[in-house]
Amino acid sequence: MHSCFEKNRTFWKNHTHPFMVKILFVCLGNICRSPMAEAIMRKLVSERGLDADFQIDSAGLISYHEGEASDPRMREHAYRHGYRLTHISRPVRQGDFDNFDYIIGMDDSNYDKLRHLAPTLEAEAKVSRMTDYCTVHVIDHVPDPYYGGAQGFENVIEILEDACAGLLASLV
Numbered sequence: 321m322h323s324c325f326e327k328n329r330t331f332w333k334n335h336t337h338p339f340m341v342k343i344l345f346v347c348l349g350n351i352c353r354s355p356m357a358e359a360i361m362r363k364l365v366s367e368r369g370l371d372a373d374f375q376i377d378s379a380g381l382i383s384y385h386e387g388e389a390s391d392p393r394m395r396e397h398a399y400r401h402g403y404r405l406t407h408i409s410r411p412v413r414q415g416d417f418d419n420f421d422y423i424i425g426m427d428d429s430n431y432d433k434l435r436h437l438a439p440t441l442e443a444e445a446k447v448s449r450m451t452d453y454c455t456v457h458v459i460d461h462v463p464d465p466y467y468g469g470a471q472g473f474e475n476v477i478e479i480l481e482d483a484c485a486g487l488l489a490s491l492v
Contacts, residue, residue: 321430325397327455330407331436332354332389338354338370338374340372340373340374340375341373341375341383341421341422341491342374342375342377342421342422343361343374343375343376343377343420343421343422343424343487344378344379344412344416344420344422344423345357345358345361345376345377345378345379345424345426345450346378346379346380346423346424346425346426346430347379347380347425347426347427347430347462347464348379348380348381348382348406348408348409348413348429348430348436348464349380349381349384349385349389349409349415349466350378350379350385350410350411351380351385351389351390351391351409351466352378352390352391352394352425352465352466352473353426353450353462353464353465353466353472353474353480354378354379354426355378355390355394355405355407355409356390356398356403356405356463356476356477357378357424357426357450357480357483357484358376358377358378358407358479359404359405359407360403360477360480360481361376361484361487361488362376363390364485364488365403365483365488368414368488368492370405370492374419377411377420378407378408378413379410379411379412379416379424380409380411380432381411381412381430381434382411383411385406385409385466386409386410386411386461387408387409388408388409389406389407389408389409389464390396390405390407390409390454393456393465393470394465394473394476395471397470397473397474397477398470398471398477400483401402401477403477409417412434412437414437414439417438417439417446418442418443420423421446422446423446423447423448424447424449424453424489425448425449426449426450426461426462426464426467426485427448427449427462427463427464428436428460428461429463431447431479432444432487434447435447443469449461450479450483451479452483452487453483453484453486453490454482454483454485455482455485455489456482457478457479457482457483459479462476462479462480462483463475463476478492484488
């Protein structure tokens with residue numbers, strides 16, 4: 321586990337007034353996986369009454385979809401599971417490495433690119449893989465459903481629900 325993770329976990333467990341935890345989920349285009357992770361995490365945080373304690377966002381490594389809504393297929397599958405995807409795509413910005421405590425990539429390519437973009441070793445330590453937080457699924461990446469069928473979107477939601485629950489459990 322990363323030192324940033326251990327530091328925050330220790331702080332949360334030793335203080336009655338937690339500080340705001342800032343999480344950025346990242347995938348390639350920010351129209352499928354990362355906005356879905358954002359929506360799942362927001363819902364989990366809200367269900368626990370922790371909205372004021374978290375800042376949650378998502379971004380993409382490419383700006384091709386900047387300003388677009390999430391993929392309509394992902395929005396449809398999200399809605400069936402009780403999530404609303406309202407996020408508008410944006411690329412990762414250099415300032416994100418200063419503004420967020422956790423920067424979580426969906427696959428090895430995202431993880432490697434984020435580590436390469438990190439301006440300092442401290443910023444690089446904030447980068448992790450989404451599947452590092454899975455507690456049920458034994459998987460090393462969240463597959464990109466963009467070019468697949470309906471089952472791919474369902475699979476992504478299932479993996480992200482597991483990983484987001486694991487992430488939240490590790491923080492509170």
